[in-house]
Amino acid sequence: xxxxxxxxxxxxxxxxxxxxxxxxxxxxxxxxxxxxxxxxxxxxxxxxxxxxxxxxxxxxxxxxxxxxxxxxxxxxxxxxxxxxxxxxxxxxxxxxxxxxxxxxxxxxxxxxxxxxxxxxxxxxxxxxxxxxxxxxxxxxxxxxxxxxxxxxxxxxxxxxxxxxxxxxxxxxxxxxxxxxxxxxxxxxxxxxxxxxxxxxxxxxxxxxxxxxxxxxxxxxxxxxxxxxxxxxxxxxxxxxxxxxxxxxxxxxxxxxxxxxxxxxxxxxxxxxxxxxxxxxxxxxxxxxxxxxxxxxxxxxxxxxxxxxxxxxxxxxxxxxxxxxxxxxxxxxxx
Ligand code: 3IO
Numbered sequence: 001x002x003x004x005x006x007x008x009x010x011x012x013x014x015x016x017x018x019x020x021x022x023x024x025x026x027x028x029x030x031x032x033x034x035x036x037x038x039x040x041x042x043x044x045x046x047x048x049x050x051x052x053x054x055x056x057x058x059x060x061x062x063x064x065x066x067x068x069x070x071x072x073x074x075x076x077x078x079x080x081x082x083x084x085x086x087x088x089x090x091x092x093x094x095x096x097x098x099x100x101x102x103x104x105x106x107x108x109x110x111x112x113x114x115x116x117x118x119x120x121x122x123x124x125x126x127x128x129x130x131x132x133x134x135x136x137x138x139x140x141x142x143x144x145x146x147x148x149x150x151x152x153x154x155x156x157x158x159x160x161x162x163x164x165x166x167x168x169x170x171x172x173x174x175x176x177x178x179x180x181x182x183x184x185x186x187x188x189x190x191x192x193x194x195x196x197x198x199x200x201x202x203x204x205x206x207x208x209x210x211x212x213x214x215x216x217x218x219x220x221x222x223x224x225x226x227x228x229x230x231x232x233x234x235x236x237x238x239x240x241x242x243x244x245x246x247x248x249x250x251x252x253x254x255x256x257x258x259x260x261x262x263x264x265x266x267x268x269x270x271x272x273x274x275x276x277x278x279x280x281x282x283x284x285x286x287x288x289x290x291x292x293x294x295x296x297x298x299x300x301x302x303x304x305x306x307x308x309x310x311x312x313x314x315x316x317x318x319x320x321x322x323x324x325x326x327x328x329x330x331x332x333x334x
Contacts, residue, residue: 027060028239031084033072034187036065038211039269040088040231043141043262047233047254054250059243061086072186076234080134085239091230092169093186099314100129103321104142104230105170106307107300111332113205113270114263116228117141119328121259123321136240138233139255141262143205144270145225146171148180149218150201151194155286157295160222166190166202170303174226175203177299178288187212194218204229207266210273215281223287226300233258 030048032041041063048061064070070078075087076094091098092105101124110116120140124132146167154160161179172182183199187208193199194217201218202208205228209215240248277283288296304322311318 025058025060026243027062028085028235029069030061030063030086030088031067031069031075031078032063032065032088033067033070033075033090034065035212038187039143039207039262039266040090041065042265042269043258044088044233046261046265047139047258050254050258051251054254055247059247067188072188079234079236082236082238084236086138086233086235088231088233090168090186091232092171095169098129098131099311100127100131100316100318100321101140101230101232102170103307103311103318103325105227106304107170107174107226108304108325108329109226110142110145110228110329111225112263113142113144113228113266114260115328115332116230117259117263117266118256119325120230121256122328123324125256126324127317127321129316132232132234134237135234136237137255138235138251139258139262140230140232141259141266142228142230144207144228144266145205146174146203146227146229147206147224148201148203148222149206149209149214150220150222151218152200153220153284153286154201154222156288157292163201164199166193166199167204168229170307171203171227171229173303174224174300177296177303178224190214205266205270206277207269207273209277209281209283211269215277215283219281219283221283221285223285224293 030044032044034040044063048063052060069084070087072093075089078084079087091102104120120142124137124140148154148165154163157179163180164183165175165180166185167175167182168184168186172184175182185193190202191212194214206221308318
C-alpha cells in the first residue's frame with residue numbers, strides 16, 4: 001500500500017514537473033506600498049511592460065500598488081517568505097537593515113534623481129553588500145532631493161523650531177538638525193497625518209505635491225536639496241533561481257536601465273508637479289539662507305561621521321564608498 005502511494009506520488013511529481021516545463025508563461029506578483037499615481041508605482045508599471053515585451057510574454061507581472069498585497073514595512077520580509085515574488089522598498093523605512101546602502105540617505109547634496117539613481121546602482125554592483133544577499137536585487141533608484149512642504153511658511157531656522165514634520169530614516173535626523181521635530185512614518189500614512197494635524201508638513205521630494213495632492217494642504221516649500229530617499233526592487237531568491245537563463249539575462253540588463261529611466265522620470269515629474277502646484281494652489285517657495293545652511297552644516301557632517309563609524313564597525317569599507325561618491329559628484333559637476 002505504502003509503495004503504491006509512493007509510486008503515485010512519484011508519477012504526480014513527474015507530471016507536475018513536465019507541465020511546469022511545458023507551460024512557458026510565468027506570472028509573478030509585484031508588491032508596492034504607495035498609491036498607483038506615485039513614482040515607485042509608475043516605474044513598476046514601466047518595468048512590468050518592458051519585461052513582458054522583452055520576454056515575448058514568457059514572463060508577465062501582476063502588480064499590486066497601494067499596499068494591496070503587502071504594506072510598506074512588510075515587503076522586505078514578505079518577498080523573502082514568498083508572500084510576494086517581487087517588491088519595492090524604501091530603505092529609510094527600516095533603519096539599521098542596510099548599513100552600507102543607507103549611505104544614499106545621507107545629506108550628500110546629490111543633485112538629481114538621475115545622478116543619485118545611477119550612482120546607487122553602481123555602488124550596489126561594485127560593493128555587492130551582504131545586506132542584500134538573501135534576495136535578488138532587480139534595480140535601485142532614488143527620489144529627487146527632499147525639500148520641506150508645509151502648511152505655514154518656514155523660511156528660516158527660527159520658524160522651523162519644534163515644527164512637527166514627517167520624515168523617515170536619516171531624513172528625520174536631518175529635520176532634527178534643522179531644529180524641527182521629526183515624526184517618522186512611511187509615505188502612505190502621511191496624507192492622514194497631515195489632515196489630522198499630527199504633522200504640519202513633510203520632508204520628501206516635491207512630486208508628491210501633485211501625485212498625493214499634498215499641495216491642497218501644503219502651500220509652502222522650503223528648499224534644502226540635502227538628501228534623497230533610496231529604493232530597491234527585490235525578488236524572492238528561489239523564484240529568481242527558477243527562471244530560465246534567457247529571462248535572467250533580460251532582467252539583469254534591465255537593472256541599470258531601469259535605474260536611469262526612473263531617475264529621469266522623477267526629475268522631469270518634479271518640474272511638472274511644481275508648475276502644477278503653483279498654478280492650481282499658489283505654491284510659494286522659500287530657501288534657507290547660506291548663513292542658515294552654514295550653521296546647520298556641523299550637524300549634517302556629524303550624521304555622515306556617525307554613518308562612517310557605524311558602517312566601519314560592521315567591517316564595511318565606508319570611507320571608500322564616500323570617496324567613490326565624491327569622485328562621482330566631482331565628475332557630475334565638471
Ligand atoms: C516617496 C515614497 C512613496 C511615494 C512617493 C514618494 N516620493 C518620494 C518618496 C520617498 C520616500 O520613501 C518617502 O517616504 O518620502
